[in-house]
Amino acid sequence: RKEVEQDPGPFNVPEGATVAFNCTYSNSASQSFFWYRQDCRKEPKLLMSVYSSGNEDGRFTAQLNRASQYISLLIRDSKLSDSATYLCVVNIAGAGSYQLTFGKGTKLSVIP
Amino acid sequence: EPEVTQTPSHQVTQMGQEVILRCVPISNHLYFYWYRQILGQKVEFLVSFYNNEISEKSEIFDDQFSVERPDGSNFTLKIRSTKLEDSAMYFCASNLRDRAVGELFFGEGSRLTVL
Numbered sequence: 001r002k003e004v005e006q007d008p009g010p011f012n013v014p015e016g017a018t019v020a021f022n023c024t025y026s027n028s029a030s031q032s033f034f035w036y037r038q039d040c041r042k043e044p045k046l047l048m049s050v051y052s053s054g055n056e057d058g059r060f061t062a063q064l065n066r067a068s069q070y071i072s073l074l075i076r077d078s079k080l081s082d083s084a085t086y087l088c089v090v091n092i093a094g095a096g097s098y099q100l101t102f103g104k105g106t107k108l109s110v111i112p
Numbered sequence: 113e114p115e116v117t118q119t120p121s122h123q124v125t126q127m128g129q130e131v132i133l134r135c136v137p138i139s140n141h142l143y144f145y146w147y148r149q150i151l152g153q154k155v156e157f158l159v160s161f162y163n164n165e166i167s168e169k170s171e172i173f174d175d176q177f178s179v180e181r182p183d184g185s186n187f188t189l190k191i192r193s194t195k196l197e198d199s200a201m202y203f204c205a206s207n208l209r210d211r212a213v214g215e216l217f218f219g220e221g222s223r224l225t226v227l
Contacts, residue, residue, distance in 0.1 A: 034214040043218035098160040
């Protein structure tokens with residue numbers, strides 16, 4: 001069973017659109033959740049942590065549903081610069097583990 | 113802005129050769145990591161390192177791999193006898209002790225090509 005699974009993508013959206021990505025994880029003991037972005041052939045960069053109550057950072061909103069083991073990322077008013085692959089990242093093993101498990105990513109292309 | 117730096121950016125080697133990838137983590141960070149990403153695949157955890165010892169490693173990190181912090185700044189990953197399947201981008205990362213475990217700062221990566 002895949003540990004962190006994401007929408008397959010790619011998502012091609014016009015500038016200004018709202019787009020949502022979903023992610024599921026396999027271990028209910030997981031405690032920490034993140035969204036990273038990765039530009040083509042570049043390193044992953046932290047976009048935002050995901051908190052139990054949901055959190056927002058500008059145009060980006062992340063939500064966590066522990067009961068369904070589901071994480072989402074909403075991007076409003078998409079910009080060309082948002083084009084990247086979005087990685088769902090989970091501390092699958094829970095407390096005491098430093099290991100992060102990455103999803104394969106969902107590619108977003110924002111079109112002029 | 114402080115950053116994690118990695119060298120070399122790209123290394124080509126013959127199968128069976130030893131490779132050392134170098135990383136300089138952010139100076140006040142205490143936790144160090146190596147991840148790898150095979151082309152077109154997901155980012156995979158290799159090892160975490162704290163207080164001069166390995167704190168956790170994955171199944172990928174077998175006896176062919178080792179890490180070292182030889183001085184106060186460098187953090188190295190050694191592959192003793194490279195295999196074709198070791199071809200990947202290797203990312204070094206670091207973070208502060210009081211940061212959430214997943215808030216990592218990644219270097220730009222070292223691309224390893226094994227022929």
